[in-house]
Amino acid sequence: MERINPPELSPPTGFSHAVTATGGRLVFLAGQTALDADGKVTGDTLPEQFARALKNLLTALRHAGGTPDTLARVTVYATDIADYRAHAPELGRIWRESAGRDYPAMAVIGTTRLWDEQALVELDGVAVLP
Numbered sequence: 181m182e183r184i185n186p187p188e189l190s191p192p193t194g195f196s197h198a199v200t201a202t203g204g205r206l207v208f209l210a211g212q213t214a215l216d217a218d219g220k221v222t223g224d225t226l227p228e229q230f231a232r233a234l235k236n237l238l239t240a241l242r243h244a245g246g247t248p249d250t251l252a253r254v255t256v257y258a259t260d261i262a263d264y265r266a267h268a269p270e271l272g273r274i275w276r277e278s279a280g281r282d283y284p285a286m287a288v289i290g291t292t293r294l295w296d297e298q299a300l301v302e303l304d305g306v307a308v309l310p
Contacts, residue, residue: 184197185198194283210240221298226264230300255289255305257291
């Protein structure tokens with residue numbers, strides 16, 4: 181995979197503007213919230229839930245044979261964009277500690293609610309395995 185960040189675009193912070201992939205196997209990762217193994221949402225704050233949702237996404241990816249650097253695309257769905265922006269530095273730290281500095285193409289989308297009413301954030305993604 182190649183991460184592309186053209187100098188004509190604003191400098192990316194926590195994402196890549198484009199990711200190209202050649203060959204390999206695609207892995208489509210279902211949306212993950214902060215559910216624990218018993219199906220209960222854990223964490224009261226956005227950072228707590230983000231950390232658990234990311235852990236769940238990376239667990240699914242690992243079991244499919246991938247690693248964080250194989251993520252080509254991640255979409256974040258947040259129920260409160262202002263809260264997400266306010267916590268952006270902490271969410272970035274959580275990302276780097278869990279997934280490293282190879283950022284996929286990303287988008288954050290505001291939504292009124294998620295499947296689990298207590299969920300504040302959900303992540304889904306696409307990975308390209310060699």
